[in-house]
Amino acid sequence: MSRRTLLAAAAACLLLTAAPAMAENYRTEYRLSTVLGTAFPWGQAGERWAELVKEKTQGRINIKLYPGTSLVGGDQTREFTAIRQGVIDLAIGSTINWSPQIRELNLFSLPFLMPDYKAIDALTQGEVGKQLFATLEQRDVVPLAWGENGFREMSNSKRPVKSPADMRGLKFRVVGSPLFNETFTALGANPTQMSWADAQPALASGAVDGQENPLSVFVAAKLPTVGQKYLTLWHYVADPLIFVVNKDVWASWSAADREAVRQAALQAGRENVEKARKGIAGSDNAVLKQIEAAGVTVTALTPEQRGEFVKATRPVYDKWSKTIGADLVKKAETAISKR
Numbered sequence: 001m002s003r004r005t006l007l008a009a010a011a012a013c014l015l016l017t018a019a020p021a022m023a024e025n026y027r028t029e030y031r032l033s034t035v036l037g038t039a040f041p042w043g044q045a046g047e048r049w050a051e052l053v054k055e056k057t058q059g060r061i062n063i064k065l066y067p068g069t070s071l072v073g074g075d076q077t078r079e080f081t082a083i084r085q086g087v088i089d090l091a092i093g094s095t096i097n098w099s100p101q102i103r104e105l106n107l108f109s110l111p112f113l114m115p116d117y118k119a120i121d122a123l124t125q126g127e128v129g130k131q132l133f134a135t136l137e138q139r140d141v142v143p144l145a146w147g148e149n150g151f152r153e154m155s156n157s158k159r160p161v162k163s164p165a166d167m168r169g170l171k172f173r174v175v176g177s178p179l180f181n182e183t184f185t186a187l188g189a190n191p192t193q194m195s196w197a198d199a200q201p202a203l204a205s206g207a208v209d210g211q212e213n214p215l216s217v218f219v220a221a222k223l224p225t226v227g228q229k230y231l232t233l234w235h236y237v238a239d240p241l242i243f244v245v246n247k248d249v250w251a252s253w254s255a256a257d258r259e260a261v262r263q264a265a266l267q268a269g270r271e272n273v274e275k276a277r278k279g280i281a282g283s284d285n286a287v288l289k290q291i292e293a294a295g296v297t298v299t300a301l302t303p304e305q306r307g308e309f310v311k312a313t314r315p316v317y318d319k320w321s322k323t324i325g326a327d328l329v330k331k332a333e334t335a336i337s338k339r
């Protein structure tokens, strides 16, 4: 055997032994956490990411979706910690639910920071988005792509809300960060923090009067059937979604498979943003029509009326800007003003 064929044979041998050894490091299943299930654009994004990963890795990476944040017993504010600890391998998480652990993510919950969809994009697709991803990387997760839950609108079972005075005494279910408690308190309402799993029975029993969630969630969760008859379009905050992988899981994959998972996340993220805005954004108001057809009274605010809510929540904005980081908030405000 010539030296050359010997080398080629040795190389072939190495390849043969290396390939199965690498595959052995791969688990048969990776757990993907989301809050909402496949009736919602958010859960559909999880399903799509899994499908694209399977396709792009020729089945080497097999992802199973765990909606309802079931890997942390539905307690969505513990999701980020569970990813770091390896209880969850991958997640598509809302900036709201991870903000108790990552104070910078409260940025998107600053009341009335983002006036429109272009403003959301100016943040997630620009320097601010990059900086937030760098922050996440320092916290043991690999961020890959942005998605969207949406602009959060306010609903309740008691009366139309046109001004902060109309909110006085109403009990609202709010999510995650203490920032939400402070915002609703500043508006004169009575907020209670609870998980999404607890929110639905609380709305149905009348333990709380109202909630705030994107219109896509309002419709798919059938909130009009639990008495949510009054809806105010105030676009006060929006929560983007972030696609991440646990750092050790990421490191266990080959470079080619990592790239496949990233490309799959980017594609699923783009499709998710499109879906989350369908029937809601721009001139397409099909979702709003559907809500009105369900007998819901929809209140759109005039700029003056909206201004009252902005004014009442300004002290919360200023206080939380310091927690988030004055530089980051400034960067966000500049990006939005230049959009």
Ligand code: X2X
Binding pocket: 035, 036, 076, 094, 096, 097, 149, 175, 195, 196, 212, 213, 214, 217, 239
């Ligand atoms: O709990 C909510 O309101 C939800 C589903 O929108 C989030 O996870 C932020």
